Amino acid sequence: MKRKPKLGQNFLVDDRARHAIADALGDVSQRTVIEIGPGRGAITEILAPRAGRLIALELDRELAPALAQRFSGQSKVEIVEIDVLRADLSTLVPPGGTADVIGNLPYYITSDILLKLFTAGSAGLLSRAVVMMQREVADRVSASPGVRDYGLLSATAQMNARVDHLFTLPPSAFSPPPEVYSTVLRLHFAPRFAELGVDATGFDAFLKQSFAQKRKTLENNLRAAGYSSSKLAVSWPTVIPRQARAESLGLEPMAELYRALTSQAEAPSSCTAQ
Numbered sequence: 001m002k003r004k005p006k007l008g009q010n011f012l013v014d015d016r017a018r019h020a021i022a023d024a025l026g027d028v029s030q031r032t033v034i035e036i037g038p039g040r041g042a043i044t045e046i047l048a049p050r051a052g053r054l055i056a057l058e059l060d061r062e063l064a065p066a067l068a069q070r071f072s073g074q075s076k077v078e079i080v081e082i083d084v085l086r087a088d089l090s091t092l093v094p095p096g097g098t099a100d101v102i103g104n105l106p107y108y109i110t111s112d113i114l115l116k117l118f119t120a121g122s123a124g125l126l127s128r129a130v131v132m133m134q135r136e137v138a139d140r141v142s143a144s145p146g147v148r149d150y151g152l153l154s155a156t157a158q159m160n161a162r163v164d165h166l167f168t169l170p171p172s173a174f175s176p177p178p179e180v181y182s183t184v185l186r187l188h189f190a191p192r193f194a195e196l197g198v199d200a201t202g203f204d205a206f207l208k209q210s211f212a213q214k215r216k217t218l219e220n221n222l223r224a225a226g227y228s229s230s231k232l233a234v235s236w237p238t239v240i241p242r243q244a245r246a247e248s249l250g251l252e253p254m255a256e257l258y259r260a261l262t263s264q265a266e267a268p269s270s271c272t273a274q
């Protein structure tokens with residue numbers, strides 16, 4: 001049986017691909033770039049001479065000191081041994097400015113990393129990210145409403161960023177080769193909460209409730225979350241068919257329903273499910 005590498009360590013060995021990933025971030029000469037999971041430095045070594053400042057976050061206790069040693073002569077490069085999910089990104093961003101992110105992500109925590117990036121993007125800390133992930137996850141992030149892959153991750157991503165699908169790599173681009181294809185996405189952080197007239201925390205929670213069970217209609221998911229039938233009936237916008245599933249709806253009608261539900265005094269927690 002093939003042994004799975006620990007910490008999602010499939011290192012990029014395709015030279016064209018690592019240059020294409022670094023190039024996708026554009027001109028970073030005046031930018032702070034945060035690299036997630038630099039590993040053996042495949043992308044780090046391309047960005048080190050280009051970036052205004054490069055901060056690479058690596059969890060592996062052997063790889064991090066080896067990289068720190070290798071880049072010790074380059075004052076613009078900092079290698080930090082840390083779990084990216086525990087890192088406080090706000091401390092890495094220049095005061096009053098934003099940073100960019102790059103990374104061939106460790107696939108076992110891709111969704112958690114993306115959520116962390118969206119939160120930081122909404123807080124105005126990040127501008128762009130070029131990130132590689134398992135193809136199936138990238139397809140979900142960039143899916144449009146109504147297609148099979150569209151779900152909570154797509155809605156959350158598209159509330160927070162414009163998503164460009166860049167290119168896909170086969171397992172042979174990595175060593176050891178993973179069992180899956182990998183896709184590179186570019187995210188331009190541009191939160192839509194204000195434009196759609198919703199508050200970020202409340203709407204994020206509403207999306208989770210709306211997509212809670214794929215086989216249920218949106219109305220049934222919201223009833224299960226505690227909204228009463230009467231409240232749903234008076235708030236339901238005419239643009240949304242009563243039998244619709246959240247997976248078929250764009251963010252505009254979802255925001256319209258959320259605004260209608262929250263503009264009335266009754267809160268979901270005080271509703272009786274009927």
Ligand SMILES: C[S@@+](CC[C@H](N)C(=O)[O-])C[C@H]1O[C@@H](n2cnc3c(N)ncnc32)[C@H](O)[C@@H]1O
Pocket residue numbers: 007008009010011012013036037038039040041042043057058059060063082083084085103104105106107109
């Ligand atoms: C897919 S490899 C990419 C390595 C390198 N950037 C490349 O392209 O060859 C993922 C990297 O993320 C690191 N990693 C895994 N979990 C991490 C975490 N929680 N925080 C930071 N780095 C992590 C792994 O040690 C590994 O170096």
